[in-house]
Amino acid sequence: MKSTQATQEEYFSFLRSVSLLRDLPGEKLSKIVDCLEIDYFDKGEYIIREGEEGNTFFIIARGEVCVTQTTEGCTEPREIKTLGVGDYFGEKALISEDVRSANIISTENDTQCLVVDRDNFNQMVGTYEELQAYLKEYVEELSRCDERRNAL
Numbered sequence: 001m002k003s004t005q006a007t008q009e010e011y012f013s014f015l016r017s018v019s020l021l022r023d024l025p026g027e028k029l030s031k032i033v034d035c036l037e038i039d040y041f042d043k044g045e046y047i048i049r050e051g052e053e054g055n056t057f058f059i060i061a062r063g064e065v066c067v068t069q070t071t072e073g074c075t076e077p078r079e080i081k082t083l084g085v086g087d088y089f090g091e092k093a094l095i096s097e098d099v100r101s102a103n104i105i106s107t108e109n110d111t112q113c114l115v116v117d118r119d120n121f122n123q124m125v126g127t128y129e130e131l132q133a134y135l136k137e138y139v140e141e142l143s144r145c146d147e148r149r150n151a152l
């Protein structure tokens, strides 16, 4: 990401406030800031589509998104949760080496996401065993949630 130093510092302190990244060393966080892309989405716009290949991880810096998913026996994808500022998504496809497992749709105009690509995500997570273990466990929990939803 090319930007002024002031913006760099804003993103740095924002990332520091994201629970997942709380314990990363500053040096690591600065590297993430350096390689971030910023993406903007309008209300109703799909950020992620279920079934597509994905190579990016997202952190919401502004706005809100909803998570929807196809379930057996339903024609329309079902809404499963909403996420807001400081929440993140898209880790599952990266960690499980799978296609996207849900839709992520912006529910506000001008939703702003910080986007980390697979290489940088692996660098961010791979070097921190705790982070890796935490996400891996979370992703397994999501798979169980998916199964339960389909069993109902």
Ligand code: WNU
Binding pocket: 048, 054, 067, 080, 081, 083, 088, 089, 090, 091, 092, 093, 094, 099, 100, 101, 102, 103, 104, 138, 139, 142, 143, 145, 146
């Ligand atoms: C869920 N089932 C599935 C969420 C975000 C981060 C964490 C929950 Cl650590 P992807 C679609 C994304 C997926 C997840 C997100 O949707 N998601 C869920 C569920 O119940 N996915 N399968 N809830 S919000 C959320 C925990 O990030 O990653 O790359 O794309 O498959």
